[in-house]
Amino acid sequence: MTTQEINELKEAKKGKDTFDHPDFYNIDDLLSEEHKMVRDSVRSYVKRELSPIIEECAQNNYFPSHIVKQMGDVGCFGPQIPAEYGGGGLDYISYGIAMQELERCDSGIRSTASVQGSLVMYPIHKFGSEEQKIKFLPKLGNGDMLGCFGLTEPDHGSNPNGMTTSYKEDGDDIILNGAKLWISNSPQADVAVVWAKDPEGIVRGVIVERGMEGFTTPETHGKWSLRASITGELVFDNVRIPKSNILPGVKGLKGPLTCLNSARYGISWGAIGAAMDCYESAKKYAAQRHQFGRPIGGFQLQQKKLAEMLTEITKAQLVCWRLGTLMNEGKATPAQISLAKRNNVEIAMNIAREARQIHGGMGITGEYPMMRHMMNLESVVTYEGTHDIHLLILGMEITGENAFI
Ligand code: TGC
Ligand code: FAD
Secondary structure (H helix, E strand, O other): OOHHHHHHHHHHOOOOOOOOOOOOOOHHHHOOHHHHHHHHHHHHHHHHHHHHHHHHHHHOOOOOOOHHHHHHHHOOOOOOOOHHHOOOOOOHHHHHHHHHHHHHHOHHHHHHHHHHHHHHHHHHHHHOOHHHHHHHHHHHHOOOOOEEEEOOEOOEOOOHHHOOOEEEEEOOEEEEEEEEEEEEOHHHOOEEEEEEEOOOOOEEEEEEEOOOOOEEOOEOOOOOOOOOOOEEEEEEEEEEEEHHHEOOOOOOOHHHHHHHHHHHHHHHHHHHHHHHHHHHHHHHHHHHOEEOOEEHHHOHHHHHHHHHHHHHHHHHHHHHHHHHHHHHOOOOOHHHHHHHHHHHHHHHHHHHHHHHHHOHHHHHOOOOOHHHHHHHHHHHOOOOOOHHHHHHHHHHHHHOOOOOO
């Protein structure tokens, strides 16, 4: 899409997004003024710059890369990272609520922010050297650089420990070989945090920079989901990388899994945003659409759908708020995060489907957001640990039995 097309859409759809969030249990009372400020500022950014263009971006399978800088300026990247390293210096509820507002627009937009904040800035901040932090974090935080996170491989998705991407040492450098698949942002990323095995077979984090010889990032085509986000591969063919690009602060699979805790937490909030968007659209449509001489919202079957949607959104909001307080206290466990990610994505998928039905035939068009959310959520339920994997993490917590071995 051209800049002119984007500007024309923004002009044509100016002021049309009138979204306000449902708050049946006065959950706003649990939020601080700072949390509400973050929500309002991300929401008004979304309404101004993203809502007018998102449908056309998705229909055209177009990643609006100009928004990376904008999102950096608004503070969407790493709100939970300390300000002196390019983040927002805010707490985990602020981070979550920002993800809710972005995914209310589109899961692909939230994906861009999740990857940048939780999967690129977070590992560099938590496990990186001071030099790495100074070199990369400010530019990632303000959107001058785009990052990606390479864990999944063609033959190792749910079981990342089986990864075959590895490096050998050569003086002050390492030589990296292998490939990663399904990597959000990769075709346009300036930098990739890649997880690879060292000569002893231990998983390490390596910062790979665009332009390094032998490093390519082919785009993955033909997606029906997350069409406004760009996805690709990371291919390493004898890539020579200075040892100073290895993250010194962590060894083993707990490195990438620790980053996933933060990103999965963000998705729990994000999924509520997608669910709210579908619910609000269905509520308005049910009031406006008349059949048999009355609004369809007057029929019990439609009321049941709306009542169940609001119930699930309210429960999900409470789960996220409590999980956010545990994250702030450093007490949230991986299994608690799995419960929230798994539940909230599932309820968002169900709500999108039910809301689509309330819109009848109109619901399948791009005039309403449900089909786009529904297709996006098929990726969200798969990435960052599939629905099954999160169930098994919970199952292990409950029974003490590990289903993965
Ligand atoms: P296991 O033996 O259980 O654990 C290995 C080591 O890791 C530790 N650990 C964790 N540490 C921190 N946080 C967690 N959540 C952790 N889970 C485990 C564990 O204590 C152990 O440490 P140590 O010190 O003893 O070595 O590992 P396993 O090989 O049995 O695998 C467990 C399993 C299946 C749960 C895990 O591998 C898993 O979560 N698989 C799902 C893979 C996944 O989520 N991939 C996501 C790729 S990134 C992505 O999708 C980005 S999408 C981005 C976007 O666009 O938004
Ligand atoms: P598989 O692991 O092959 O799973 C296939 C099916 O088998 C699933 O239903 C799964 O639940 C089931 N299964 C697997 N193991 C078990 C078991 N033990 N018991 C029961 N059932 C099981 N990865 C990154 O590293 N970085 C990214 O930025 C990234 N972005 C992504 C963006 C998109 C759009 C998508 C779709 C994926 C992305 N991923 C990314 C990859 C994602 O994390 C993986 O797709 C996911 O972890 C699942 O791996 P897989 O696709 O190989 O499926």
